Amino acid sequence: MRNLYVTDLKRILKDKLFLVTCILAGVFALINPVLNKVLFEILDMGDMLGTVVNAKSMLFTAYVPSDNLGFIMPILIAIVVCKDFSQGTVRNKIISGKSRSVIFISHLLSAATVTCTVMLLHGLLTLGVSLCFFSYQDTAFTLADLGYLMASLLFEMIVYFAISAVVTFVATLAKNIGICILLYLAVSFGSSIVGAIFQVAGAFLDPASKAYGIVEFINALNIYTSAGIGLGTAYTLKDVIYILIAPIGLTAGSVLLGIKMFARKNLK
Numbered sequence: 001m002r003n004l005y006v007t008d009l010k011r012i013l014k015d016k017l018f019l020v021t022c023i024l025a026g027v028f029a030l031i032n033p034v035l036n037k038v039l040f041e042i043l044d045m046g047d048m049l050g051t052v053v054n055a056k057s058m059l060f061t062a063y064v065p066s067d068n069l070g071f072i073m074p075i076l077i078a079i080v081v082c083k084d085f086s087q088g089t090v091r092n093k094i095i096s097g098k099s100r101s102v103i104f105i106s107h108l109l110s111a112a113t114v115t116c117t118v119m120l121l122h123g124l125l126t127l128g129v130s131l132c133f134f135s136y137q138d139t140a141f142t143l144a145d146l147g148y149l150m151a152s153l154l155f156e157m158i159v160y161f162a163i164s165a166v167v168t169f170v171a172t173l174a175k176n177i178g179i180c181i182l183l184y185l186a187v188s189f190g191s192s193i194v195g196a197i198f199q200v201a202g203a204f205l206d207p208a209s210k211a212y213g214i215v216e217f218i219n220a221l222n223i224y225t226s227a228g229i230g231l232g233t234a235y236t237l238k239d240v241i242y243i244l245i246a247p248i249g250l251t252a253g254s255v256l257l258g259i260k261m262f263a264r265k266n267l268k
Contacts, residue, residue, distance in 0.1 A: 001102055004093070008110035011084070017076045018114070021069075025118055028068045029125035033058050037133040055130035056137045060230030062126040063156045065163060065223060066192040069122050074167045075184055077111050081171035082180040100262045104172060108255065112164035116157045123156070145233070152230040155243050159223050162247035165254035172262050191224040198222075221246045 012018055036053050064070050084090050084107065093103050137145070166187060174180035198219050205212040220228075220242035229243060 001106065004098060004102065004106040005109050008084075008106050009113060011089075012077070012080050012110055012114050015080045015083075017080055021073055021076050021118060024072060025069050025122040026125065029062070029122055030129055032062070032068070032126065033130040033133055054134045054137050055127055056230065058130040058134070059123055059127040060152065060156075062123045063119065063159075063229070065159065066188060066195075069119065070160075071188060073115060073118060074163050074188075075181060077115055077164070078167045078171050078180050078184050079177050081107050081111055081168060082174055082177045085171070085174075086176055100265075101259045104168065104255070104259050104262050107171070108165055108168040108258075111168055112161045115164045115167075116160050119160050120153065120157060123153070148233055148235070151235060155229045158244065158247045159229070162223055162250045162254075165251040165258075169254040169258040169261075172258050172265065188224065191222055195219060195222040195224050217242070223247055223250065 033055075036058065062068065062070070065074075090103060094100065167184065170183045170187070171180050174183055198215050202212060202215040202219065205215060223246050228239065232239075235243075
């Protein structure tokens, strides 16, 4: 298992798409804070920096799965994983004695390792660039804020592990790279549209109503809405449950269903 994981990890790192991903990560980390700074200066709204836009908001915007690198990177990783099937590498692994379940788990772990590492570094680079233009937040940074930041980054990585599980499942299910891309786009766009609809619906409901609670719960199940990660100053037990329930369930479902589908997959 370990040797297979290392081999899959090296294959992703050597792929040209990984280099493209790294370049995009650097470009987005630089451009987004700069564009926000320039926009506020052009609109003569510099006095609102720190309240409307700050380094904290820029950091967690960088992790939104439906935008910028969060949207592009899973597609690129899905393509690399899918190549393992289209180029016949998976068939060779099976012939060499590797079980299909071990191959699937190795794909997942290698995809998750690369995805989480790149996204984490992308967010931290975005934070570093943002701090050149904005304050971290409109209040003094405390030890409690550091704890909240660390917990938020951990939650973001859990979300992207779940996304990696979806990517691995999609790449396993697809017959070729084109279908792989279309399947992930369908998942991403579909989830984003549903999330947007329920977020708008929630804005028109009474926060004390039962309907609002239902809408809030549905939004929490949609990892493409980020489930409120990084938007506050502390997490309640309810927040933690809402943040974790979808990624854990999605990861478990993708792994179990993915292994089952892989066992039935006809490799040529």
